[in-house]
Amino acid sequence: xxxxxxxxxxxxxxxxxxxxxxxxxxxxxxxxxxxxxxxxxxxxxxxxxxxxxxxxxxxxxxxxxxxxxxxxxxxxxxxxxxxxxxxxxxxxxxxxxxxxxxxxxxxxxxxxxxxxxxxxxxxxxxxxxxxxxxxxxxxxxxxxxxxxxxxxxxxxxxxxxxxxxxxxxxxxxxxxxxxxxxxxxxxxxxxxxxxxxxxxxxxxxxxxxxxxxxxxxxxxxxxxxxxxxxxxxxxxxxxxxxxxxxxxxxxxxxxx
Amino acid sequence: xxxxxxxxxxxxxxxxxxxxxxxxxxxxxxxxxxxxxxxxxxxxxxxxxxxxxxxxxxxxxxxxxxxxxxxxxxxxxxxxxxxxxxxxxxxxxxxxxxxxxxxxxxxxxxxxxxxxxxxxxxxxxxxxxxxxxxxxxxxxxxxxxxxxxxxxxxxxxxxxxxxxxxxxxxxxxxxxxxxxxxxxxxxxxxxxxxxxxxxxxxxxxxxxxxxxxxxxxxxxxxxxxxxxxxxxxxxxxxxxxxxxxxxxxxxxxxxxxxxxxxxxxxxxxxxxxxxxxxxxxxxxxxxxxxxxxxxxxxxxxxxxxxxxxxxxxxxxxxxxxxxxxxxxxxxxxxxxxxxxxxxxxxxxxxxxxxxxxxxxxxxxxxxxxxxxxxxxxxxxxxxxxxxxxxxxxxxxxxxxxxx
Numbered sequence: 001x002x003x004x005x006x007x008x009x010x011x012x013x014x015x016x017x018x019x020x021x022x023x024x025x026x027x028x029x030x031x032x033x034x035x036x037x038x039x040x041x042x043x044x045x046x047x048x049x050x051x052x053x054x055x056x057x058x059x060x061x062x063x064x065x066x067x068x069x070x071x072x073x074x075x076x077x078x079x080x081x082x083x084x085x086x087x088x089x090x091x092x093x094x095x096x097x098x099x100x101x102x103x104x105x106x107x108x109x110x111x112x113x114x115x116x117x118x119x120x121x122x123x124x125x126x127x128x129x130x131x132x133x134x135x136x137x138x139x140x141x142x143x144x145x146x147x148x149x150x151x152x153x154x155x156x157x158x159x160x161x162x163x164x165x166x167x168x169x170x171x172x173x174x175x176x177x178x179x180x181x182x183x184x185x186x187x188x189x190x191x192x193x194x195x196x197x198x199x200x201x202x203x204x205x206x207x208x209x210x211x212x213x214x215x216x217x218x219x220x221x222x223x224x225x226x227x228x229x230x231x232x233x234x235x236x237x238x239x240x241x242x243x244x245x246x247x248x249x250x251x252x253x254x255x256x
Numbered sequence: 257x258x259x260x261x262x263x264x265x266x267x268x269x270x271x272x273x274x275x276x277x278x279x280x281x282x283x284x285x286x287x288x289x290x291x292x293x294x295x296x297x298x299x300x301x302x303x304x305x306x307x308x309x310x311x312x313x314x315x316x317x318x319x320x321x322x323x324x325x326x327x328x329x330x331x332x333x334x335x336x337x338x339x340x341x342x343x344x345x346x347x348x349x350x351x352x353x354x355x356x357x358x359x360x361x362x363x364x365x366x367x368x369x370x371x372x373x374x375x376x377x378x379x380x381x382x383x384x385x386x387x388x389x390x391x392x393x394x395x396x397x398x399x400x401x402x403x404x405x406x407x408x409x410x411x412x413x414x415x416x417x418x419x420x421x422x423x424x425x426x427x428x429x430x431x432x433x434x435x436x437x438x439x440x441x442x443x444x445x446x447x448x449x450x451x452x453x454x455x456x457x458x459x460x461x462x463x464x465x466x467x468x469x470x471x472x473x474x475x476x477x478x479x480x481x482x483x484x485x486x487x488x489x490x491x492x493x494x495x496x497x498x499x500x501x502x503x504x505x506x507x508x509x510x511x512x513x514x515x516x517x518x519x520x521x522x523x524x525x526x527x528x529x530x531x532x533x534x535x536x537x538x539x540x541x542x543x544x545x546x547x548x549x550x551x552x553x554x555x556x557x558x559x560x561x562x563x564x565x566x567x568x569x570x571x572x573x574x575x576x577x578x579x580x581x582x583x584x585x586x587x588x589x590x591x592x593x594x595x596x597x598x599x600x601x602x603x604x605x606x607x608x609x610x611x612x613x614x615x616x617x618x619x620x621x622x623x624x625x626x627x628x629x630x631x632x633x634x635x636x637x638x639x640x641x642x643x644x645x646x647x648x649x650x651x652x653x654x655x656x657x658x659x
Contacts, residue, residue, distance in 0.1 A: 105297070118499050127499040
């Protein structure tokens with residue numbers, strides 16, 4: 001489900017703006033680290049984890065908006081290579097910022113209060129947090145569906161995905177549309193990152209690790225299609241799980 | 257270009273070249289290549305602190321052979337090809353006298369091979385695969401840390417006395433993970449012939465899918481588990497394993513997992529009762545070590561971890577070798593390292609003439625939570641010197657003759 005969140009954001013951004021956003025993984029990582037700090041710093045007891053997740057996602061959404069307004073807007077007219085270079089440069093910048101602010105040691109995030117146990121499902125202990133995430137996926141998908149099919153903004157997004165020039169010709173403010181899409185996309189990536197806090201170690205290479213998988217899901221699901229991203233995330237997740245289970249030796253892709 | 261510009265450019269090159277040469281003549285340059293980013297970072301950051309401490313102390317006392325030491329640092333990003341590229345550049349353009357460092361075993365093997373071909377000395381600090389000094393060993397490589405064979409045997413000696421016969425293992429799918437398991441498994445089978453391996457899991461380094469791995473291990477119902485994961489893989493594994501109750505169902509042995517860089521990030525979630533090799537810096541009584549901890553803490557405002565100790569010992573060894581050789585020529589350095597004795601904060605170690613492996617040992621103990629410190633610590637620990645678990649010179653000759 002985390003894969004769906006990040007892939008849908010990526011797909012959305014590409015579908016509307018035609019920008020391949022390499023920095024998506026960086027937003028994911030940034031949100032994870034922000035949530036880690038906030039969860040430790042907020043004096044709200046049990047709720048601080050959830051508040052931290054929400055705040056981190058919103059903060060990264062804001063960062064995405066700033067990035068779009070300040071940087072990406074200037075290169076929309078330029079050849080795609082420049083847009084790629086820009087997002088790639090962002091990857092490097094965010095990576096170094098994270099290293100600078102949080103250090104390069106691995107960090108372990110807090111467990112989600114109230115979801116630390118496990119329940120027996122078909123004889124296996126499944127962590128309740130994982131179940132919560134599985135439940136969250138369709139909720140987010142439903143929320144996105146409502147956004148795209150029941151709001152005017154959603155209509156514009158769908159139209160822009162189909163035919164960007166026509167939408168511009170019809171008088172829609174492209175700049176605001178793009179900013180909105182980028183904000184939503186980065187918010188989704190941020191949410192994905194923050195939600196990973198109880199599940200994985202925080203490392204300075206999280207961005208590289210997730211971006212490949214996210215791109216695979218987006219390409220398989222169709223660039224620009226959020227339902228496609230959902231289906232692809234599920235299919236790829238299941239295939240990945242079975243693959244790892246049946247083949248105990250996973251290739252690392254490096255020269256051993 | 258106009259003739260004037262050409263002249264100016266030429267002059268600049270000559271001046272810069274002279275300056276570089278001049279610098280090389282008044283300092284001794286050492287190339288340090290390591291995985292400063294990526295999965296090694298929790299180890300190599302503190303390692304670099306240890307290196308700098310050693311260098312600053314040596315330079316403060318006047319350096320070596322009347323010259324100051326200058327360490328050039330390069331990041332190999334965990335890639336063998338990148339490390340070799342840096343080695344080449346450091347030797348060709350920066351006139352370093354030797355290459356030191358590396359972290360991952362596959363990177364260490366690549367640099368060692370490069371060193372063999374280019375006749376430069378490679379002082380391997382951390383790569384643990386025994387192949388580095390045995391099946392792929394040669395004259396131009398020495399290694400500081402106790403290797404996979406040594407640590408595997410140290411752990412097997414203790415684990416072999418316990419009642420567990422059904423074992424599983426999980427480790428990163430590359431050189432280090434495999435070797436770390438093999439020695440342990442082979443020694444266990446010698447000590448307890450009824451040992452059977454019910455499951456082996458080899459997730460990609462840095463990319464573990466912990467939920468599935470834990471499930472696969474639990475499905476086979478082992479009595480005990482040997483873990484050679486480290487860093488972020490280990491943290492992710494502990495998270496998932498705790499949620500699924502793995503640590504309640506089997507005894508766990510972890511190579512390297514008692515080291516502060518791998519156990520501290522877990523805080524109070526560190527599993528207790530694990531048999532590990534580690535570095536209980538808080539508990540080592542030797543005055544030289546206490547002094548080391550004090551100097552390190554004063555300079556960096558944090559405690560040393562094993563990486564710091566390794567960095568410090570590596571460069572102490574390099575300095576001692578240069579002194580013993582009386583020169584920085586590779587042949588003399590290679591000869592100096594044979595049988596070199598170095599006084600370290602944990603006592604004297606020596607570099608064996610047969611394979612270049614130092615006799616630095618490791619602490620074997622059991623993990624326990626320390627509520628006051630907020631982290632897991634190693635208790636009931638025993639320092640096992642390298643000599644106790646290294647094979648004799650005859651056996652080493654046989655192991656190396658294959659290369």
